Amino acid sequence: MADDTSGEGLLSRAMRMLRAFSEDDERLTAAELAVRTGLPRSTAHRLAGEMMALGMLDRLPDGAYTIGTGLWEVGELAPVSVRLRERALPHMLRLYEASGENVHLAVLSSEDPAAAEALYVARVTGPHSIPTLSRMGGRHPLHTTGVGKALLAQRDDEWLDVFFQRTLERETVHSITDERQLREEIRFARSRGFSTTRQEMTLGNVSVAASLPRVWGLPPTAVGVVTHLARADERRLGALVSAAARDIAKDLAAP
Structure with missing residues (x-):
């Protein structure tokens, strides 16, 4: 699935979202994800919702996102x-x-x-x-x-x-x-x-x-x-x- 503006694949965009997090920044808002990835804010918000549904991201009560426990669960199989x-x-x-x-x-x-x-x-x-x-x-x-x-x-x-x-x-x-x-x-x-x-x-x-x-x-x-x-x-x-x-x-x- 390609991005409407850049032609970048869905998996590439999702990885950019995940790579935006760091040890010092373990929680990010959708707006911050958009800035760090260079994606349009609407795209980052929509993609974050899809990734949350798949367990790749978790959402905190204040609306910020963290790396999902579902992603950790899969990673532990490496x-x-x-x-x-x-x-x-x-x-x-x-x-x-x-x-x-x-x-x-x-x-x-x-x-x-x-x-x-x-x-x-x-x-x-x-x-x-x-x-x-x-x-x-x-x-x-x-x-x-x-x-x-x-x-x-x-x-x-x-x-x-x-x-x-x-x-x-x-x-x-x-x-x-x-x-x-x-x-x-x-x-x-x-x-x-x-x-x-x-x-x-x-x-x-x-x-x-x-x-x-x-x-x-x-x-x-x-x-x-x-x-x-x-x-x-x-x-x-x-x-x-x-x-x-x-x-x-x-x-x-x-x-």
């Missing part, structure tokens, strides 16, 4: 939820107990090197863990995160050649954006079996991560911990995340 996250969580809990630090599980968001990011699909934290920017369903750059660098270490040279055509943004003054230096970091991660970032995403934070061996039917995956610079024992944490990555992959491969 392999990264029902297969990867559920199998990984017991191992992530053990990693948290051993490290006392934030534990993250991330996948490559896309096989396209021009667009790929680290997509966070699970997280374990506790009262003594340091604050981080990551959240389930959130994305961060590959080159500034431990899990991201671990995912880069899985990629072949042809994939990396396209990736390095991108402009790599600095998240902090310590972010590595130089291709030669970042390639050396990737080679080092491959040789020792885990990757590290030091204050490259958040000042004061150190991340240590390891990639999982490839598992059929799942995207490239990495598990990592984030700790404070003052207590970062990279060798110890590297051994812990590497063991967790192997254990998760073994569990995923089991019947």
